[in-house]
Amino acid sequence: MLVYGKTTRDMDTSNPAAFVNADLLRLYVGKRVRALIQVVRSDGGSVVGKSTDDGQIIVKGNPPVPPTNFVEVIGVADSDKSIRAEIWTNFGDAIDTHNYNQLCQLANSDFKHLFI
């Protein structure tokens, strides 16, 4: 946002990424999301991932090389089953998916206002 030639960019909440799992992804088609997935396989140009609620999410793009077992993707949901990734982050080989999944549920229900 430009004001008299000076950029005022103190904070910007215009482009949040909602926490999703396979079940919640359908609520954000066309919108920016973030998801923790376990890499099942890479098929040239996309990754098949297991979501934290044991569903499947296809992530389009190129994962980090080499990817760890768990990866967080941030991007735009281009369907109710897939995400077009902008940012990939290796989350290591072990993580508590149960915690992350409950966070997804909380961040999309009673506490949504703290996030998006």
Added chain:
Amino acid sequence: MFSSSQFDSSTPFSGGGFMSSQSTQANDAAPSPARGRQTNRLIPVTVKQISEADHSGDEKSNFVINGVEAANVTMVGMVFEKTERNTDVSFFLDDGTGRISCRRWVNESFDAKEVEGIQDGMYVRVNGHLKIFQGNRQIGAFSVRPVTKFDEISFHFIDCIHNHLQSSKSRQQGNSATQPETADASLSTPLRSGSNGYQTASSSLSQLSGQISFDAQKGCDQLILDYLQLPSSSVKEKGIHRDELSQQLKIPVEKIMESIRSLEDEGLIYSTIDEFHFKSAA
């Protein structure tokens, strides 16, 4: 390991170390208990919460988040646009709810070393002072540390939710000091109305608050034991009734019973004429 409570007494902004409760000076100058304690804490927040926080506009006063003064905060997010200057390093922290500008002053080699390893695209934990700088909301960071175990990310956001619930509850109760051991009750109430999936969420949150209130629980055990070991108590053959313990120690009966069960298991106390009267085994 990820708890923010370890920073309680060590913030550089605590005014020369006179904030300990043992100092009588602090008691005279301190504001109401809940607020005084809160402004020394690192409050876990999201950028969204900061963007909606109240602020009077006066550079000297604090932000207010959910009714609580938030001077120092802890956040987790991704670094963008890291810019190094002579005296400071600045960057944007993007935590998925928004982006906020952060500035880390570099005065000593310790500071320089800390920020050296920070790169764009990295997840970091930032602890700092929330302030307004040239009209913009900003974090004056006193600590920027890379995240190495990624459970820290889900932990942080769950911590934000937990903190939000605690301050909501103490808002409802007026100005009474928020005791950690009441967090369990406050956490399960709003979640009960959800579907089945949320009930497991409440147990994970109460596990989290269970860890945080663990020390408070031990404190409660000790208070009861101390009371039962008083000469006035040991003199009574039939022991002390649990309601008397609750009234005298100002602890809710459920908490008293929890402590009593664990003290009984350890063989430190025993029941006498009925299951409500107890004596110390010492």
